[in-house]
Amino acid sequence: MAFTTPRIRPVSEAELARTQGLDLHGLDLVHRPRRNRKTDWARRLVRENTLTVDDLIWPIFVMNGTATRAPIPSMPGVERLTVDEAVRAAEMAAKLKIPALAIFPYVDPSLRDPLGSEALNTNNLVCQTLRAIKAEIPEIGLITDVALDPFTSHGHDGLLEDGRILNDETVEILVRQAVVQAEAGADVIAPSDMMDGRIGAIRAGLDAAGFTDVQIMSYAAKYASAFYGPFRDAIGTAKTLSGDKRTYQMDPGNGLEAIREAALDVEEGADMLMVKPGLPYLDIVYRLKEAFGLPTFAYQVSGEYAMIEGAIRNGWVDGDRIVPESLLAFKRAGADGILTYFAPRVAERLAAQG
Numbered sequence: 001m002a003f004t005t006p007r008i009r010p011v012s013e014a015e016l017a018r019t020q021g022l023d024l025h026g027l028d029l030v031h032r033p034r035r036n037r038k039t040d041w042a043r044r045l046v047r048e049n050t051l052t053v054d055d056l057i058w059p060i061f062v063m064n065g066t067a068t069r070a071p072i073p074s075m076p077g078v079e080r081l082t083v084d085e086a087v088r089a090a091e092m093a094a095k096l097k098i099p100a101l102a103i104f105p106y107v108d109p110s111l112r113d114p115l116g117s118e119a120l121n122t123n124n125l126v127c128q129t130l131r132a133i134k135a136e137i138p139e140i141g142l143i144t145d146v147a148l149d150p151f152t153s154h155g156h157d158g159l160l161e162d163g164r165i166l167n168d169e170t171v172e173i174l175v176r177q178a179v180v181q182a183e184a185g186a187d188v189i190a191p192s193d194m195m196d197g198r199i200g201a202i203r204a205g206l207d208a209a210g211f212t213d214v215q216i217m218s219y220a221a222k223y224a225s226a227f228y229g230p231f232r233d234a235i236g237t238a239k240t241l242s243g244d245k246r247t248y249q250m251d252p253g254n255g256l257e258a259i260r261e262a263a264l265d266v267e268e269g270a271d272m273l274m275v276k277p278g279l280p281y282l283d284i285v286y287r288l289k290e291a292f293g294l295p296t297f298a299y300q301v302s303g304e305y306a307m308i309e310g311a312i313r314n315g316w317v318d319g320d321r322i323v324p325e326s327l328l329a330f331k332r333a334g335a336d337g338i339l340t341y342f343a344p345r346v347a348e349r350l351a352a353q354g
């Protein structure tokens with residue numbers, strides 16, 4: 001009598017379930033979306049959005065002095081750089097193919113006054129940085145912040161009179177600030193002040209001064225946000241800021257207002273729009289991109305950076321995955337690029353992946 005050994009094969013989970021009395025039936029499905037996720041090649045093939053180095057703008061902080069980098073405690077891993085170090089950083093960024101830097105100054109407190117006069121000094125820290133980087137690394141784009149807060153003793157973005165931020169008078173100064181920056185080599189003027197009418201005034205001022213090719217990236221929808229906290233440490237305005245910015249920056253409860261704000265900036269000549277902060281305001285990014293179709297950017301601001309980096313440093317989340325995922329979310333929402341303090345790290349990773 002032939003003896004056959006039973007075929008030994010692993011018991012599947014479905015079989016196991018049956019032996020335990022669970023009666024499992026297949027579903028009669030036509031659509032099985034999981035088919036498109038079954039393998040790595042299939043997932044890559046159907047992926048709608050990807051992150052590339054071309055999506056990155058790196059915000060850097062500059063300060064007086066030479067050969068020094070100063071850590072910013074509330075932004076672990078981010079440093080203020082002296083101008084010569086900023087040139088080295090720009091060189092590294094250019095090697096990594098990061099398209100552009102955004103420059104923010106830590107202005108010596110002795111140079112701050114109620115009018116933000118230092119903003120108009122043609123040899124201020126921002127202008128020095130622009131000239132130094134342009135001279136050595138002309139291929140990288142340089143974006144400068146137009147607003148008075150790094151330069152005012154009260155930490156506001158505009159002129160302060162009897163507790164009010166003056167709009168039109170501030171705009172007149174911002175126009176001059178923009179021209180000073182363009183003269184020093186700024187490629188893109190990025191007004192972050194949220195005064196009414198400043199985009200049109202700055203466009204006219206730049207054109208009149210012969211800078212018709214200088215682009216304007218408008219902080220069209222900038223919210224009065226607690227996510228800017230660490231940035232104010234970085235530029236040294238956290239302690240000096242009197243009151244808050246809610247009479248000019250937007251109320252976090254508003255969405256339609258962002259569309260109206262952006263519409264004005266588009267009409268006034270903005271070349272690119274920006275939303276700030278980033279991840280908590282992805283709905284605004286999506287709406288502005290849908291409404292105007294202009295190049296649209298988002299700023300993953302200091303507080304977002306601090307939250308993510310803090311969790312990474314505590315081992316609570318996987319930094320290699322969470323950072324690119326957070327940036328990909330901006331792309332999915334319609335952003336053409338992201339200002340992010342993670343830019344060099346991400347660019348290095350992307351380069352290593354080929």
Ligand SMILES: NCC(=O)CCC(=O)O
Pocket residue numbers: 145192227228229230231232300301302303
């Ligand atoms: N104009 C720049 C900011 O106001 C804040 C940016 C940040 O929090 O990273």
Ligand SMILES: [Mg+2]
Pocket residue numbers: 194195196197220261264265
């Ligand atoms: Mg506006």
